[in-house]
Amino acid sequence: MKNKISKSISILLVLFLMVISFAGCNGSKDTGAIGDDKKQDEKKVTYLYVHATNTLNPHLKASGNIPIRTGAVETLVRIDEDLKLKPWLLEKWNSKDAKHWEFKVRKGIKFHNGTSLDANIIKANIEACIKNNPGIKNALNIESMEAKEDILKIVTKKPNASLPSEFVHPNTAIIDVNASDIDTKPCGTGAFKVENFKPNSSIQLVKNDKYWDGEVKVDKVNFEFNQDANARLQALQSGYADIIFKPAAESIETLKKDSKVTIDTMPGLxxxxxxxxxxxxxxxxxxxxxxxxxxxxxxxxxxxxxxxxxxxxxxxxxxxxxxxxxxxxxxxxxxxxxxxxxxxxxxxxxxxxxxxxxxxxxxxxxxxxxxxxxxxxxxxxxxxxxxxxxxxxxxxxxxxxxxxxxxxxxxxxxxxxxxxxxxxxxxxxxxxxxxxxxxxxxxxxxxxxxxxxxxxxxxxxxxxxxxxxxxxxxxxxxxxxxxxxxxxxVIVAYNNQRISNWKTSPSEFYMITKDLDVK
The missing domain is CATH 3.10.105.10 (Dipeptide-binding Protein; Domain 3)
Structure with missing residues (x-):
């Protein structure tokens, strides 16, 4: 009797799992499967970029501007589609002589670990950048800095009217410099958080649910490096990649014939x-x-x-x-x-x-x-x-x-x-x-x-x-x-059956954004 009951339970369990599996294959969102609904509903994007990096510390030249392209970090100032400067982590700035500057930090912004952004952290970032990046040190040419609450005062060694625009540079991106693993998991303020990094291979990103600048549409991003233009093209055509940066120019006409692919091309800088x-x-x-x-x-x-x-x-x-x-x-x-x-x-x-x-x-x-x-x-x-x-x-x-x-x-x-x-x-x-x-x-x-x-x-x-x-x-x-x-x-190709709200940046700085979405 006991064996018959056990056998009956086993059969019922197998049938139950088959039903769940079948329902999952059909994409139903009302199967009742524990934990499966959330995974099925997750919006994931695979993006293939060209140049690789072995560090995600944005202050290092070796990072190759990758951290800002992933949407994990942000700069004090950004450039818009009309090539105009716009405050980003800053609210505003002013100077009367191009030598003495006052920058007001935007309030209410937190890093991925919950630490609040303020003038002192920005000052520490600039100091770290100057220490580790000779190019940025020369460009900023700072004599002194003073930070208090949301106000950062900077005095340059010589008048430098370009100072606000220097803070557009991806190497000046702001992170929590006191956090651990800066090289592999920089703690920024961006729409996405670094979940895993394989140097010179790939970056796994997850959405920042508490992003300060609005809802982040995509849940996960697989950001991969591949210098082979033909390999990137094949990845898009096979469905492995959703978006590829810089497909080979000679492949453009072929891609244009594919109704599932959108070619976004524009004059760059x-x-x-x-x-x-x-x-x-x-x-x-x-x-x-x-x-x-x-x-x-x-x-x-x-x-x-x-x-x-x-x-x-x-x-x-x-x-x-x-x-x-x-x-x-x-x-x-x-x-x-x-x-x-x-x-x-x-x-x-x-x-x-x-x-x-x-x-x-x-x-x-x-x-x-x-x-x-x-x-x-x-x-x-x-x-x-x-x-x-x-x-x-x-x-x-x-x-x-x-x-x-x-x-x-x-x-x-x-x-x-x-x-x-x-x-x-x-x-x-x-x-x-x-x-x-x-x-x-x-x-x-x-x-x-x-x-x-x-x-x-x-x-x-x-x-x-x-x-x-x-x-x-x-x-x-x-x-x-x-x-x-x-x-x-600047040329980007993407699967238009899946991807929406992609915007190509002429500066090549802004790629994975909060607005990027999956249909």
């Missing part, structure tokens, strides 16, 4: 360039740089290599911005290149360029995480070979390129960088052109340029600042300190 090492005897010569510039077929690069997902560039800033100039259109052609190489003091024999009767061989560096860069290098290499100049191309990991350039064992680098991520010229001029700039890998040191940039930094009037930026850009282009090649579009 990035510039692809040839970054010259001014320390080297050849690339330190203005006319040699102009000769190399004449080997760049910009039209072919934009139309073929970048599949028309870019605009031809002749300067650091896209034309139409208030601080951009009307660029002289550099002439492409072997004859023009030879003319410039002669002006550089080189000899040309039978259409071949020689330096002291010896062939020229240049070391070129680039990286593949931006898929168009190696082909650009190869195109320049092919054109140079026609006039006897050899180029040895080294391809390094994208996240390691800046460190590689410190070695000085290179002549030029095919490089890509954000030139106007804050909506003005200040970021590029200070980081890439001033001698102490964190991205001045080419060692540009031009006294006249530096003087103009210093005046730009101390100037409060926007019209005058734009005029000074134009003066600086004119010199940069006249000297051909870099060769600007293309302004790539």
């Amino acid at each position: 990035r510039t692809n360039e040839l970054l010259y090492n001014i320390k080297k005897p050849l690339t330190g010569n203005e006319y040699f740089r102009k000769g190399l510039d004449s080997l760049i077929n910009r039209k072919e690069i934009v139309e073929n290599i970048m599949s028309a997902q870019a605009t031809i560039a002749y300067g650091p800033f896209m034309e139409g911005l208030p601080f951009s100039i009307d660029y002289k259109k550099n002439q492409f052609g072997l004859d023009k290149a030879l003319e410039n190489f002669k002006k550089a003091g080189l000899t040309v024999t039978d259409g071949k360029v020689l330096d002291n009767s010896k062939p020229i061989k240049l070391k070129v560096v680039t990286y593949a995480s931006r898929a168009e860069l190696p082909p650009i290098a190869q195109l320049v290499q092919s054109n140079a070979k026609k006039i006897g100049i050899e180029m040895d191309i080294s391809i390094v990991e994208g996240e390691n390129v800046d460190n590689h350039l410190k070695s000085d064992d290179w002549d030029f680098c095919v490089y890509s960088l954000l030139t106007a991520p804050r909506g003005d010229a200040g970021y590029y001029l200070n980081s890439s052109i001033k001698p102490e700039g964190s991205l001045n890998h080419g060692y540009i040191n031009d006294d006249k340029l530096t003087a103009i940039i210093n005046e730009f930094n101390s100037c409060i009037d926007e019209t005058k600042r734009n005029e000074l930026a134009k003066q600086a850009t004119t010199i940069i282009n006249k000297k051909n300190y870099n060769s600007y090649v293309a302004y790539p579009n």
Whole structure:
């Protein structure tokens, strides 16, 4: 009798579990299964990004701006869709002389661990950033800080009208600096919390139920790194990924034919360039740089290599911005290149360029995480070979390129960088052109340029600042300190059957947001 009862109970239990399983497969939300309803209702998104990082400490350059892109951390100031500065964790700021500043902290904001945001924590963040990030230290140029409740006072060593915009930079994101595991689980104020981090692989994020700026729509985000554009494309097409950043340009037309995929493409604030090492005897010569510039077929690069997902560039800033100039259109052609190489003091024999009767061989560096860069290098290499100049191309990991350039064992680098991520010229001029700039890998040191940039930094009037930026850009282009090649579009592809409220950011800073949703 006991065995019969046990057998009957077992059969009933199996039948019950089968019913639950069947109901679950049909997506019913009224099955009565313990704990299953919540899991079925969870909104999850898988996002594939390009560049990897081994740290999530936003203050470190090595973080690659990833923390802010995940929606886990936020900055004091942000840039809106119209490239205008907007207070974020701040309420407002003011200064009468661009040297003495007062910042008012927004009230009612808490970190993921419940700690309240105040001026003292912000001061501690800025101090940590200055200690760990030389580029930010140089940009902020702070003499002293004083914090009390919700007011932070800052005095800069020199007038710096760009100071509020410096706080747009993702490396200045605010975290609880007293929390543990800053490198793997930074405790920010953002819409999402870091649940798990596998360095150089993936980040698992969960929604911040107590987010200060409204309801967060998505419950979980799987943020993965993959530098292979084809792999990202296959992940989207197979349904593994919901959103991919920067699909290969040549795949755009194919994706457009897929009704389930939306391609969101827009002009960005990035510039692809040839970054010259001014320390080297050849690339330190203005006319040699102009000769190399004449080997760049910009039209072919934009139309073929970048599949028309870019605009031809002749300067650091896209034309139409208030601080951009009307660029002289550099002439492409072997004859023009030879003319410039002669002006550089080189000899040309039978259409071949020689330096002291010896062939020229240049070391070129680039990286593949931006898929168009190696082909650009190869195109320049092919054109140079026609006039006897050899180029040895080294391809390094994208996240390691800046460190590689410190070695000085290179002549030029095919490089890509954000030139106007804050909506003005200040970021590029200070980081890439001033001698102490964190991205001045080419060692540009031009006294006249530096003087103009210093005046730009101390100037409060926007019209005058734009005029000074134009003066600086004119010199940069006249000297051909870099060769600007293309302004790539920001391209994102996503599954429109699942994803809603995706917004592509021209600055590339804001990706996973509170408004991102699943249908």
